[in-house]
Amino acid sequence: MGIGQAIRELRAEAGLSQEALAHEAGVDRSYMGGIERGEHNMTIINLLRISRCLRISVSELLHRAGV
Secondary structure, eight states: OOHHHHHHHHHHHTTOOHHHHHHHHTSOHHHHHHHHTTOOOOOHHHHHHHHHHTTOOHHHHHHHTTO
16 A cells, blocks of 8 residues: 555545645645655655654554655
């Protein structure tokens, strides 16, 4: 599984919409969609922001993604 898929699953488990997660993480909703579909590479800063919003460590997110 890729990072985007792991983010999508964690977002769904948290009961967040894509728009809500994007807003909380401070990124554009279309950018968030691209991340989840694997169309965008993300910066370390955005990875930190997203993982913080999902209340998971970056290392756990990467582990869940199989990285």
